[in-house]
Amino acid sequence: MTSMKNLNANRRRFVQGVAAGAAAAAFIPGRFAIGGMAKVKVGILLPYSGTYAFLGEKITAGMKLAINQAGGKPGGRDIEYVQLDSEAKPPKATDNTNKLITGENIDFLVGPVHSGVAMAMAKIAREEKIITIVPNAGANQLTGSLCAPNIFRTSFSNWQPSYPSGKVVYDDGHRNVVTMAWNYGAGKQALGGFTQGFEGAGGKVVKQILTPFPKVEFQAYLTEIASLKPDAVFVFYAGGGAIKFVKDYAAAGLKDKIPLYSSGFLTEGTLKAQGAAAEGIKTTLHYVDTLDNPANRTFRPAFKKTTGKDADVYAVQGYDTGKLLVQAMESVKGDTGAQQALIAAMESMVIDSPRGEWSFSKAHNPVQDFYLRQVVGGENKFLGVAHKALAHPAKGCRMG
Amino acid sequence: MDTSFYLIQALNGVQYGFLLFLVASGLTLIFGIMGVINLAHGSFYMIGAYLAYWLTDATGNLLLGILIGLPIAILVGLAIERFAISFLYTRDHLYQVLLTYGLILIFNESQSILWGNDLHSVALPDMLAGSIPLTDTLSYPVYRVFVSAVCVVIALAMLLVIQKTRLGMMIRAGASNRDMVQILGIDISRLFAIVFGAGAGLAAFAGMMAAPLDAVYPGMGEGVLITSFVVVVIGGVGSIKGAFFGAMLIGVADTFGSVLAPGFSGIVIYALMALVLLWRPQGLFGQQAP
Numbered sequence: 001m002t003s004m005k006n007l008n009a010n011r012r013r014f015v016q017g018v019a020a021g022a023a024a025a026a027f028i029p030g031r032f033a034i035g036g037m038a039k040v041k042v043g044i045l046l047p048y049s050g051t052y053a054f055l056g057e058k059i060t061a062g063m064k065l066a067i068n069q070a071g072g073k074p075g076g077r078d079i080e081y082v083q084l085d086s087e088a089k090p091p092k093a094t095d096n097t098n099k100l101i102t103g104e105n106i107d108f109l110v111g112p113v114h115s116g117v118a119m120a121m122a123k124i125a126r127e128e129k130i131i132t133i134v135p136n137a138g139a140n141q142l143t144g145s146l147c148a149p150n151i152f153r154t155s156f157s158n159w160q161p162s163y164p165s166g167k168v169v170y171d172d173g174h175r176n177v178v179t180m181a182w183n184y185g186a187g188k189q190a191l192g193g194f195t196q197g198f199e200g201a202g203g204k205v206v207k208q209i210l211t212p213f214p215k216v217e218f219q220a221y222l223t224e225i226a227s228l229k230p231d232a233v234f235v236f237y238a239g240g241g242a243i244k245f246v247k248d249y250a251a252a253g254l255k256d257k258i259p260l261y262s263s264g265f266l267t268e269g270t271l272k273a274q275g276a277a278a279e280g281i282k283t284t285l286h287y288v289d290t291l292d293n294p295a296n297r298t299f300r301p302a303f304k305k306t307t308g309k310d311a312d313v314y315a316v317q318g319y320d321t322g323k324l325l326v327q328a329m330e331s332v333k334g335d336t337g338a339q340q341a342l343i344a345a346m347e348s349m350v351i352d353s354p355r356g357e358w359s360f361s362k363a364h365n366p367v368q369d370f371y372l373r374q375v376v377g378g379e380n381k382f383l384g385v386a387h388k389a390l391a392h393p394a395k396g397c398r399m400g
Numbered sequence: 401m402d403t404s405f406y407l408i409q410a411l412n413g414v415q416y417g418f419l420l421f422l423v424a425s426g427l428t429l430i431f432g433i434m435g436v437i438n439l440a441h442g443s444f445y446m447i448g449a450y451l452a453y454w455l456t457d458a459t460g461n462l463l464l465g466i467l468i469g470l471p472i473a474i475l476v477g478l479a480i481e482r483f484a485i486s487f488l489y490t491r492d493h494l495y496q497v498l499l500t501y502g503l504i505l506i507f508n509e510s511q512s513i514l515w516g517n518d519l520h521s522v523a524l525p526d527m528l529a530g531s532i533p534l535t536d537t538l539s540y541p542v543y544r545v546f547v548s549a550v551c552v553v554i555a556l557a558m559l560l561v562i563q564k565t566r567l568g569m570m571i572r573a574g575a576s577n578r579d580m581v582q583i584l585g586i587d588i589s590r591l592f593a594i595v596f597g598a599g600a601g602l603a604a605f606a607g608m609m610a611a612p613l614d615a616v617y618p619g620m621g622e623g624v625l626i627t628s629f630v631v632v633v634i635g636g637v638g639s640i641k642g643a644f645f646g647a648m649l650i651g652v653a654d655t656f657g658s659v660l661a662p663g664f665s666g667i668v669i670y671a672l673m674a675l676v677l678l679w680r681p682q683g684l685f686g687q688q689a690p
Binding site: 248 | 402405408409412413415416508509512516517518519520521523531533535537538539540541543544613614615616617618619620623654655656658659662663665666
């Protein structure tokens with residue numbers, strides 16, 4: 001509730017700021033003859049309801065924080081946000097994207113969270129040539145076979161956070177592993193990354209279990225794992241499913257007998273609810289709360305101050321999206337019409353992020369460090385770097 | 401995979417069935433007796449879970465949370481019946497679907513405003529937090545056994561009320577012929593209010609019992625709603641006995657489907673529904689349509 005108030009207060013403050021900025025702008029001659037001083041319109045397609053609502057909130061807050069910290073006028077132009085609730089529902093993605101691109105005539109498109117929504121959205125963005133920044137959805141294809149000059153991702157590919165886990169699990173001495181995930185794009189691609197890393201190191205995935213999305217009834221599968229008796233289990237679950245899985249895994253008595261590994265989403269934003277059941281779980285991700293770098297040290301208190309909530313990986317992805325937008329607008333001095341120059345500038349950008357500095361691969365996906373974390377005392381503790389500067393192997397991308 | 405493996409899976413299936421029964425029994429009562437398609441039934445499940453989270457947090461005790469939360473949920477149900485649904489009894493099903501779908505949106509937004517969009521969970525009382533070892537690797541949580549026991553008690557209580565009391569007689573009569581009940585001079589609006597309140601209460605109670613097992617999160621009622629409708633249709637609309645056996649059937653089928661046909665586990669229950677409907681279009685214990 002407090003967060004809603006804060007968001008509203010921010011919005012109000014923001015509107016006042018825009019009004020003041022507009023009044024000031026009236027006295028300053030515009031740099032461009034036509035429409036140069038018009039507001040830059042950013043369309044945001046994120047979930048604000050349902051299981052993924054908290055991701056949408058965190059990403060939006062992070063992005064606005066970065067833009068406001070940079071003065072709130074990227075490239076000298078006032079900014080206007082058009083927010084749309086994606087509901088994380090792929091069937092509605094096409095309509096929503098069209099509403100933003102043709103209905104609202106936006107300059108930038110930011111979104112989404114859900115990989116299925118992303119696939120539909122990217123198809124339109126490619127055709128309409130709108131500069132699109134993906135702040136979460138990890139579908140490998142977005143920066144693989146479906147890559148496009150105007151599509152950038154500030155988060156990860158589904159393959160990326162799981163791949164380094166393969167070596168971690170092998171190095172911990174486990175040879176036979178059962179993998180488990182929701183049976184949808186992100187789940188399957190995450191397990192694909194892990195399997196490649198783990199079997200590449202010399203281990204063997206004895207069974208891959210795919211459970212219907214988004215069902216959270218796991219008891220039958222846990223019974224199966226108990227009878228298979230693998231050395232370790234690697235899973236991909238997020239949000240409500242992550243909480244339920246971790247609690248069920250511990251309640252079934254498996255936690256102390258068969259170690260549980262995952263990509264970091266299992267323990268991101270869910271630790272408080274998982275409680276003691278999550279203790280000891282090792283994960284790999286491109287961010288840790290306790291990361292010790294200057295950007296993270298200033299980012300976390302600032303995020304807490306504006307939203308009243310603790311920052312997490314989703315907030316960081318939103319924050320980097322905001323930073324990218326600001327830097328991109330500065331590079332063309334606010335001239336969004338110069339798309340070639342804009343894209344060229346974005347491609348060579350280095351983002352000074354709370355997760356550590358990163359830059360874009362040729363397919364426009366972050367080349368970034370992945371960290372090994374372990375849940376200790378209800379927190380994701382930083383154990384080390386699991387994989388330095390990992391780039392997604394952009395199979396099928398004919399760009400660059 | 402030995403016999404004990406299948407026995408434990410059967411236990412899993414029955415346990416899942418009990419939880420389904422709790423939600424579906426309320427749905428089948430409302431659908432069968434009042435003729436109302438209540439899409440907002442899943443919302444009461446969600447309300448129950450959030451109340452359990454909120455009140456357990458405030459009182460420090462799940463039992464106390466349920467004792468305070470349940471009357472609140474029933475009151476919300478009664479209010480919805482009185483001020484929204486009662487206007488549509490004489491209208492077509494389509495109006496009810498529209499109204500109750502609207503209610504889902506309102507409930508979801510209220511949840512977001514009241515409790516935010518973060519994910520929560522409910523702590524188990526200490527005495528129910530343990531596990532019973534079954535094999536050398538697997539143990540069974542005491543709380544799941546407790547939930548099953550509570551469900552058995554509720555199922556028996558409902559059976560008693562419906563078979564042995566005057567209210568139960570009216571409910572049974574209402575399920576088989578609503579017009580006749582009205583003609584006989586039974587206060588149908590009072591009966592409807594009781595049935596809707598009880599249905600909402602059952603769904604909320606299921607949400608409260610499930611809250612410590614599950615995570616408490618936005619939109620959690622929607623998945624439950626669809627499975628519950630499948631249970632109601634298989635069991636026969638309006639039949640508590642049908643809801644019970646339908647829930648057991650779905651629970652066991654879903655569990656074994658997940659293990660034996662993993663690629664198709666998502667469709668097992670729907671295939672089962674189609675088969676049952678081909679064989680008995682009115683459901684296992686449903687009344688033959690006149």
